[in-house]
């Protein structure tokens with residue numbers, strides 16, 4: 001079957017990446033994979049189904065609707081929402097068996113009240129702030145809040161304590177090493193305050209899975225590496241990864257233009273010679289960023305060609321040169337392999353001055369996902 005613009009999701013490669021993580025962390029430690037933001041653009045339901053079938057222990061989401069979508073699709077794995085819920089979301093979330101994050105007293109009390117009224121029991125994970133500067137109870141207040149949950153909230157069960165590492169992907173490990181030690185000390189103080197050990201203590205995102213074994217603790221929480229990219233070019237490549245997706249379209253129109261002809265909005269590019277121009281049916285509404293205007297490249301039949309003119313909303317133009325054997329309908333690779341050539345997410349991230357996370361997340365819903 002021929003597709004127009006589509007993202008080919010390499011479930012076999014995602015499986016390979018998960019197997020590599022499992023091999024390194026060992027069979028006892030729990031493995032949570034982050035499937036937020038539609039599994040970083042790869043399809044949350046399909047990736048979660050794969051995860052469930054190969055022994056992943058937990059899934060992580062950012063929002064309640066993301067968690068509910070997985071439950072509606074029949075996913076039964078434990079799901080952690082990485083941040084607190086708003087009051088109106090709490091009952092449906094707990095009823096769906098989605099574990100909530102808590103990090104401040106008013107939110108804890110609201111959750112307790114909702115659970116008592118609905119006669120529900122909820123597992124919660126306490127998020128501690130140790131350097132990310134985003135959400136989390138402070139180190140000083142963490143033991144008191146944990147003791148409050150333990151003693152004053154009979155409908156809540158404190159099942160996890162976690163924090164987040166902002167520079168675990170950095171080639172300089174010093175800050176993250178100190179942060180992990182600080183987090184362990186806070187966890188010790190929480191355990192002393194409640195008189196027992198909480199079962200799931202965790203902090204390791206991809207950077208820490210790759211470079212900080214002391215942070216693996218009871219559970220690891222990788223995201224981006226599951227989808228085949230390293231969080232930063234400087235992160236140690238201790239686990240081999242294969243790309244989770246390719247982005248493909250096809251030539252929709254061909255024309256030969258005379259030297260001096262302008263191409264596209266704003267007339268930003270003029271043909272330096274008589275040349276063949278291909279149009280492709282993908283634009284910034286699909287996530288083919290407008291910053292690629294006159295900058296990026298694509299692959300056709302194993303050869304690399306420059307993008308010329310501005311990226312439009314739905315279409316873009318490619319310079320094929322003064323002679324070509326390219327035909328309407330030929331496959332065009334924007335991310336992925338063609339013959340011996342490859343365009344990686346990391347190359348996109350470099351051109352766009354961003355991170356690979358944004359590259360795959362920004363591939364729009366209009367782009368059909370095709371699962372291999």
Ligand SMILES: Cc1ncc(COP(=O)(O)O)c(C=O)c1O
Nearest residue numbers: 034082164205206221222223224
């Ligand atoms: C709380 C939390 N844990 C884990 C992850 C996964 O991080 P990464 O994709 O860098 O592995 C994220 C993603 O940002 C997160 O917010």
